[in-house]
Amino acid sequence: MHDSPRQHPRITSEELKYIEDALHEHGSNADRSLKLPVRNIFTSLPVWAIILASVGNNWGLAIFLAQLPTYMKNILGFSIKQNGFLSALPFLLRYVGAILWSSLGDWLTMHRYLSIRASRRLFSVLALWGPAVMVLGVSFSGCNWQATVALICLALFCNGAVTASIIVNHTDIAPNFSGTLFGIDNTFSSIVSFVAPVVVGVMTDGKQTLGQWQKVFWICVPMYAFTEVFYLAFSSGSVQPWNDRVKASAEQELSAENAERRELVTLRD
Template identity: 45%
Template sequence: MASASSRRWTDLLTCRQVLNIMVILGFMFNYMLRVNLTIAIVDMVVDNGNSTSANVTNSTSTGHPRFAWDTQIKNDILGSFFWGYILTELPGGRMAEIVGARKIFGGGMLAASVLTILTPASCHIHHYAVIGLRAVLGFFLGATWPAILPMAAKWIPPMERSKFIANMMASSLGAAITLPVCGFLISSLGWPSVFYFTGAIGLIWSILWFVLVFDSPAEHPRITEEERTEIETKIADGEGGKGVKPSTVPWVRIFTSLPVWAIVITHGCSVFGYFTVVNQLPTYMKDVLHFNIKNNGLLSSLPYLGKYLMAIIASWLADKLRRSGKLSTTVTRKVFTTFALLVPAVLMIIQAIWGENSALSVTVFTASLFFNGAVTAGYLSNGLDIAPNFSGTIFGMANTLSSLGGWVSTQIVAVLTKESSTFDTWKFVFWILVFTYAFGCLFYLIFGTGKLQTFNSVEAHPKDDKELQPLKSKAELDKEKEILA
């Protein structure tokens, strides 16, 4: 552990602040590695190609080859990411609880970055090579998301965790940045540069992650005694004392816990709506309203930027309300979850009735994602409230269901609009979104809670059945230190 004199170069930033910065950048680059292909493939494929082979038939304006991949092949390539992604959500969360989030998150990003750099080469082999590579890339990135919650359980005091979880929404910021940056790279240097650039960024971040980030304050070689004591004391006080983490996962108690299923089901409903709005409704704008939102860089980025902005605002407000004691953890989570899901439900009702207006539709879609950003102050942080020792496992369960939701939304839209993509057929999609958002909201209102669950620890503590308490202020901690001294 570093002394004050040996930490002069880091005096401007605490170890916890460095962790926050690295997590924000990590989720930005995580999503960059995920969506880069969706942008580049537009320039990679010959228009109206009908061939089922990967033979080069054309070149781009920058001299790079295009491939004759038909619509089915393109969809297989784009969808292959989820084949691997869904497999490692639950194992990734559990492995982070066992070996630490540093290895799981950092290792997943490192492997995905290397695979991204190899993507252009795989394109010249065969489209099956691209499909396999993207599936493996999804396999590694799937483990990264649930890994962050176990790290938050060790580094972030309970009353500050909403703000930390909001860092995950930096993925939206990454998507907003990736759109224009990759567009510039494609027009200037060609589509391969997208993979080399994003892969190199991921590699640099991965190296810095292993140098700067550690699984707990006790393991950090450069943390001061003051910062470590403050973090560990606040976490112990906020969680009701030092509990003993079970050596095995209480699977039966987790799978039969209604508060756990409140998180899992609500997350699935929320992400179902997100995937539908982001991935499917641009098709509605183009086919029904003859307005291609993807061609407008600003309008394409607005939903992502809005969601990240709301995530920050809502999380800051939620933690403030909990610290002040004005709202309990349970009430806070339910209020913000309701806000994040019920408002988009109402907006989808408007869309289902008056959605033939393109300006109104853009406003509705953007606003629905903006308000949905408040989930960081609602159910998304709730796993850390009810079971910090198994928060990765719970989030892995939730993200597995939500990943399935992304595939299901694609199939629903395909079936409903197969014969004709008109406003009358799309109305059914909007009403399904209304029901999904409302059901998720109602389920969480009934079964959600902020109480620490007894299965979190093998020992029963006096505060196990109580909600997390407001943390002691810095002045109170300093006063206690003076008394002990």
């Protein structure tokens, strides 16, 4: 880790220029010492769109992470050895999907085929509604392990598109506060990440049946679907006005200092 891009020993001149130009356009590091616009952040619909979409995403992801091996063992009847590989396969495909969808998203916006807002919305649909459709299919696939594994793999491959949409949207709307926004977003998402497995545990404790697991998957569908609807309605790809409040505050402070100096000069005269 390095304190600034300029101090990084392997950064290219093109990348350094890109970062410094962006910082200059949206506020320098010196401006970041000013107060965080808390009220603006928590009353911003684009911020809440990201938070709720992350909540829906993490609900499904937590169930896949924590409960998929249990489902494969108790419902599909896999041995531990088979279970280990097949439980890991969907997440490998999610990693591959993240690279592919992100590259495609960058290409579409760079060549101006899509605006940033349209690109984020397109890939958020893929990341949330894609798994919703696949999970619905899983709930009706019964004990057909080939269909179940294929649908789960497709669900997480589609979910990789979250890196081209929700995860980067903080930087789109507030580059000066993107780290803080990600922290707030991740707090809500982390709460969901431990609540979801608890809910599944309660629902399936002593009831490892296909019917109970269908209910688990049915809960995932509205979580994915409704949070994505909110994201589509209120997300943004533009820098929010309160992001540049740091500039305005700095200019106000400078104006106030200049006014004080002029007043002192007047008094002396």
